[in-house]
Amino acid sequence: MKKYSYVGISFVILVFGIIFVPRIVHRIKSTSVVKNDRMSANNPVANEKLSYIKINEEPRKVPEFAFLNQDSILVTNHDYKGKVYVAEFFFTSCPTICPKMNRNLVYLQNQLKAYENFGIASFTINPKFDTPRRLKAYAENYKVTDPDWHFLTGDREDIYELANAGFNIYAAENPNVPGGFEHNGYFALIDQEGYVRSRYDKSGNPIIYYRGTIGVDEKVDKNGEKEQITILLEDIKKLLNKDE
Numbered sequence: 001m002k003k004y005s006y007v008g009i010s011f012v013i014l015v016f017g018i019i020f021v022p023r024i025v026h027r028i029k030s031t032s033v034v035k036n037d038r039m040s041a042n043n044p045v046a047n048e049k050l051s052y053i054k055i056n057e058e059p060r061k062v063p064e065f066a067f068l069n070q071d072s073i074l075v076t077n078h079d080y081k082g083k084v085y086v087a088e089f090f091f092t093s094c095p096t097i098c099p100k101m102n103r104n105l106v107y108l109q110n111q112l113k114a115y116e117n118f119g120i121a122s123f124t125i126n127p128k129f130d131t132p133r134r135l136k137a138y139a140e141n142y143k144v145t146d147p148d149w150h151f152l153t154g155d156r157e158d159i160y161e162l163a164n165a166g167f168n169i170y171a172a173e174n175p176n177v178p179g180g181f182e183h184n185g186y187f188a189l190i191d192q193e194g195y196v197r198s199r200y201d202k203s204g205n206p207i208i209y210y211r212g213t214i215g216v217d218e219k220v221d222k223n224g225e226k227e228q229i230t231i232l233l234e235d236i237k238k239l240l241n242k243d244e
Contacts, residue, residue, distance in 0.1 A: 050199055051199070053197070062167070062194045067123070081194065088122050088123070097185040101212040102122070106142055106144070109145065112237075123153075127155070186211065
């Protein structure tokens with residue numbers, strides 16, 4: 001009897017394997033494996049959509065601001081409504097990273113001439129020195145042509161609040177560093193509705209900000225940091241073409 005029982009059990013297992021195992025394999029392939037493929041850093045689908053930067057689970061929106069630009073015209077966050085723009089914090093007398101940052105922004109300006117709804121917001125962190133007149137000369141020196149690239153100055157406390165609390169981009173006075181001010185050198189990407197956006201990294205996390213201190217002709221800096229202006233340009237176009 002035991003012999004026949006073993007044969008019967010073996011037959012059931014064989015039938016189960018023939019009928020159900022291929023179905024299970026197919027189900028796994030069509031669900032969990034495909035899901036993992038989509039999150040793969042080697043799959044371009046993984047980076048098709050741009051993330052919303054969230055604070056306390058809420059998408060971060062650029063706070064209200066109002067500053068004078070290089071033409072002494074009051075510019076607010078509402079002037080960027082419906083536009084995709086890049087924000088930076090800099091100062092005109094910066095002897096270190098600001099020249100690289102603004103050359104990169106000029107590169108973006110020139111690459112995006114065909115888009116009327118692209119802009120740039122450059123906030124000075126040395127407003128006492130950077131008057132509209134000085135900002136105007138700075139803009140002319142960098143051959144700024146985009147009418148929506150505003151170099152902005154105003155109340156010092158308001159600017160630092162916008163940088164450190166509004167964008168979470170560090171900026172501070174420091175007499176012990178070249179130029180007397182220190183900042184991250186990051187670019188923030190803002191969409192048409194005023195939300196801060198970014199792409200995902202290889203691990204599926206938002207990169208949050210783009211490094212503005214490495215030129216497209218450099219690729220990497222002395223610390224091995226990779227140039228991110230190329231991917232920023234790609235992501236700007238995604239938003240401009242509403243392909244986010």
